[in-house]
Amino acid sequence: MTKVGIIGIGHGVFGRRSDATVQELAFEAFRSAMKDAGIGREDLDASVIGSVPEYHKQRSLAGVVQEYLGLTPLPTWLTEVACASGSAAMRTAWMGIKAGVHNVVAVIGCQKMTELATPEILALMGRVGEVQWESVFGTTFPAYYALFAQRHMHEFGTKREQLLEVAIKNHFYGAKNPCALFQKEITMEKALGSDDVALPLQVYDCCANADGAACVILAAEDRAKELSDKVVWLDGMACATASMSVLRRPNLVGLPSAEQAAAEAYEMAGISAADIKVAEVHDCFTIAEIMAYEDLGFCKRGEGGKFISERQSYIGGKVPVNVDGGLKSKGHPIGATGVSMTVEIAKQLRGEAGERQVKDAGVGLTHNVGGIGQYCFVQVLRRD
Amino acid sequence: MTKVGIIGIGHGVFGRRSDATVQELAFEAFRSAMKDAGIGREDLDASVIGSVPEYHKQRSLAGVVQEYLGLTPLPTWLTEVACASGSAAMRTAWMGIKAGVHNVVAVIGCQKMTELATPEILALMGRVGEVQWESVFGTTFPAYYALFAQRHMHEFGTKREQLLEVAIKNHFYGAKNPCALFQKEITMEKALGSDDVALPLQVYDCCANADGAACVILAAEDRAKELSDKVVWLDGMACATASMSVLRRPNLVGLPSAEQAAAEAYEMAGISAADIKVAEVHDCFTIAEIMAYEDLGFCKRGEGGKFISERQSYIGGKVPVNVDGGLKSKGHPIGATGVSMTVEIAKQLRGEAGERQVKDAGVGLTHNVGGIGQYCFVQVLRRD
Numbered sequence: 112m113t114k115v116g117i118i119g120i121g122h123g124v125f126g127r128r129s130d131a132t133v134q135e136l137a138f139e140a141f142r143s144a145m146k147d148a149g150i151g152r153e154d155l156d157a158s159v160i161g162s163v164p165e166y167h168k169q170r171s172l173a174g175v176v177q178e179y180l181g182l183t184p185l186p187t188w189l190t191e192v193a194c195a196s197g198s199a200a201m202r203t204a205w206m207g208i209k210a211g212v213h214n215v216v217a218v219i220g221c222q223k224m225t226e227l228a229t230p231e232i233l234a235l236m237g238r239v240g241e242v243q244w245e246s247v248f249g250t251t252f253p254a255y256y257a258l259f260a261q262r263h264m265h266e267f268g269t270k271r272e273q274l275l276e277v278a279i280k281n282h283f284y285g286a287k288n289p290c291a292l293f294q295k296e297i298t299m300e301k302a303l304g305s306d307d308v309a310l311p312l313q314v315y316d317c318c319a320n321a322d323g324a325a326c327v328i329l330a331a332e333d334r335a336k337e338l339s340d341k342v343v344w345l346d347g348m349a350c351a352t353a354s355m356s357v358l359r360r361p362n363l364v365g366l367p368s369a370e371q372a373a374a375e376a377y378e379m380a381g382i383s384a385a386d387i388k389v390a391e392v393h394d395c396f397t398i399a400e401i402m403a404y405e406d407l408g409f410c411k412r413g414e415g416g417k418f419i420s421e422r423q424s425y426i427g428g429k430v431p432v433n434v435d436g437g438l439k440s441k442g443h444p445i446g447a448t449g450v451s452m453t454v455e456i457a458k459q460l461r462g463e464a465g466e467r468q469v470k471d472a473g474v475g476l477t478h479n480v481g482g483i484g485q486y487c488f489v490q491v492l493r494r495d
Numbered sequence: 496m497t498k499v500g501i502i503g504i505g506h507g508v509f510g511r512r513s514d515a516t517v518q519e520l521a522f523e524a525f526r527s528a529m530k531d532a533g534i535g536r537e538d539l540d541a542s543v544i545g546s547v548p549e550y551h552k553q554r555s556l557a558g559v560v561q562e563y564l565g566l567t568p569l570p571t572w573l574t575e576v577a578c579a580s581g582s583a584a585m586r587t588a589w590m591g592i593k594a595g596v597h598n599v600v601a602v603i604g605c606q607k608m609t610e611l612a613t614p615e616i617l618a619l620m621g622r623v624g625e626v627q628w629e630s631v632f633g634t635t636f637p638a639y640y641a642l643f644a645q646r647h648m649h650e651f652g653t654k655r656e657q658l659l660e661v662a663i664k665n666h667f668y669g670a671k672n673p674c675a676l677f678q679k680e681i682t683m684e685k686a687l688g689s690d691d692v693a694l695p696l697q698v699y700d701c702c703a704n705a706d707g708a709a710c711v712i713l714a715a716e717d718r719a720k721e722l723s724d725k726v727v728w729l730d731g732m733a734c735a736t737a738s739m740s741v742l743r744r745p746n747l748v749g750l751p752s753a754e755q756a757a758a759e760a761y762e763m764a765g766i767s768a769a770d771i772k773v774a775e776v777h778d779c780f781t782i783a784e785i786m787a788y789e790d791l792g793f794c795k796r797g798e799g800g801k802f803i804s805e806r807q808s809y810i811g812g813k814v815p816v817n818v819d820g821g822l823k824s825k826g827h828p829i830g831a832t833g834v835s836m837t838v839e840i841a842k843q844l845r846g847e848a849g850e851r852q853v854k855d856a857g858v859g860l861t862h863n864v865g866g867i868g869q870y871c872f873v874q875v876l877r878r879d
Binding site: 112165169184187191202207239355482 | 577
């Protein structure tokens with residue numbers, strides 16, 4: 112089977128984008144990725160959209176975006192797996208190329224989160240949890256992650272402040288990312304003084320909804336080598352699932368889907384966690400990043416708090432994590448996030464991350480969670 | 496690349512299924528397909544869900560269904576391309592198997608259309624058209640298809656009654672299908688007397704929303720041959736798109752996406768339209784089936800009216816079409832329809848369609864349209 116490589120990357124500005132429709136956001140990222148790849152529309156043979164449809168007024172988004180990008184009559188489809196929709200788009204495009212069905216594919220993650228009013232958004236989000244037995248009792252997203260945090264603190268002595276150290280790091284790097292929603296640093300004092308959301312989580316433990324889009328151009332090995340001299344290869348591409356209800360999970364201190372997807376992605380790429388030099392992980396809440404350190408094997412179970420306190424996830428540490436600001440500071444346009452993570456890792460592996468550049472970043476990883484871990488997609492990327 | 500074969504099929508009863516949640520509908524079809532394939536869950540390595548998420552109260556349906564079917568922690572994803580969502584699920588599973596990423600995959604199309612109130616459903620459907628310039632002026636689905644019908648009648652002299660002859664045929668066969676929503680025949684007199692919807696279309700020209708699910712088990716060639724002695728092969732699998740706005744279409748008497756997808760599917764399968772012995776086409780409105788005859792090359796452009804009047808799409812005619820009742824009589828659970836079509840063609844090719852059996856049906860076709868032709872998926876199926 113052919114290898115699949117990234118030959119172009121594009122990323123729009125995340126934020127409240129009342130200046131643009133969702134198809135315009137998609138175009139912004141697409142145009143930049145096509146320019147980066149140095150190719151024209153005639154080089155593409157399909158597009159895939161990662162998005163969660165119900166946040167948009169326009170239905171049937173794949174067709175709308177495809178047409179707006181000028182790609183009609185090429186094949187297109189939309190993938191949805193909650194906040195990992197962008198990664199599912201990546202994975203189906205990767206399969207299409209490995210199958211020899213497609214040769215060069217544009218993968219676009221795009222989402223407007225601000226078309227609907229906040230109560231509507233909260234109602235939609237509440238229903239990503241298990242609606243029959245859990246969300247009726249108020250298990251919103253922050254409430255679920257508060258359970259994880261409480262349990263992690265109880266079992267391992269993880270400290271309240273360690274959660275916020277994640278937020279401080281991500282804002283530190285987000286301040287250097289021109290595409291981030293919040294381009295400013297925060298302090299422990301300010302974070303500890305923010306409003307309660309679901310204890311121990313306060314406002315600064317939570318990522319923010321945002322509008323935005325990101326785009327990656329994928330190509331089959333031969334074509335990738337013809338078109339680009341800075342190909343980043345998708346060496347590992349795994350997806351695993353876990354029960355929607357936390358009542359049926361083995362424990363509340365990690366995501367079984369993440370552990371499994373990581374193991375499979377490492378195996379596929381022929382590497383181990385120790386080989387990862389830079390990572391983008393799904394820090395929808397601060398505790399999520401701490402659990403990710405452990406689920407991905409960057410440290411042992413229970414040592415995630417120590418990992419951040421020792422600044423092991425800063426540049427210069429063991430595995431720099433979310434040095435683009437992460438969901439926390441960059442913002443989380445749910446359909447775009449998986450593709451945005453891929454763009455950042457590709458940029459790092461190409462050595463083009465400027466003042467956020469991780470040295471000798473030859474192998475990188477993305478970890479994109481859907482729901483509260485019902486899905487987890489892990490990719491391993493490698494520069495030649 | 497490996498061939499991909501269908502080794503199991505399952506189909507639930509379409510209708511107002513207030514007795515079942517969407518995951519229960521999915522299970523009904525899945526259980527029956529697994530029994531038909533004679534395999535267990537341990538033989539599967541992924542599932543794919545075709546569905547349009549916004550009609551359901553439960554969000555993140557792929558994970559919910561996957562878990563309800565007992566398939567956690569296998570990979571899963573959901574595909575959405577409006578009314579062709581089931582076919583997009585088929586296509587991504589087919590790619591995954593051809594890529595060697597998956598070996599045996601359950602493809603489930605499932606949809607509840609009756610969880611929401613009718614005004615909510617109409618609002619959602621209205622937004623599948625182009626929202627910025629068209630649907631604001633009232634171009635609902637029936638209105639779009641009424642434009643197609645008016646133009647077809649004007650250009651080719653297609654008669655009002657010829658449209659209803661399609662409905663009469665589809666009810667004739669639907670009456671023999673225990674899974675159909677309307678299991679009763681209709682007369683021209685009754686149909687002509689039904690309420691106006693968007694002229695010339697009346698109630699009996701329109702398919703009905705329904706709840707329902709269908710499931711197909713796909714396997715790579717080697718595994719398919721091991722597991723089954725009645726494999727139906729996916730020889731052609733094409734997808735094409737067209738502009739969302741009808742203002743940008745070359746004409747209003749056919750769907751360019753359908754013509755292109757058919758041409759590609761025939762080429763991939765190494766056949767021509769003349770080889771198709773049985774077909775399932777997307778008769779969301781009666782005019783849609785007449786345009787499909789032409790788009791698929793069963794007759795010349797403009798001769799679709801004559802094709803039905805001469806009973807060429809009945810069993811015994813040139814190409815029997817929708818002999819399971821079609822969307823018109825079987826009902827149209829939008830995410831399930833593409834998979835339901837596949838189930839029927841597989842059943843026909845296996846010679847298991849009972850009193851609806853088409854003789855010598857060696858090669859069959861499915862034609863599944865999303866939106867008003869923004870997407871069209873065409874599959875060519877063949878029995879060894």
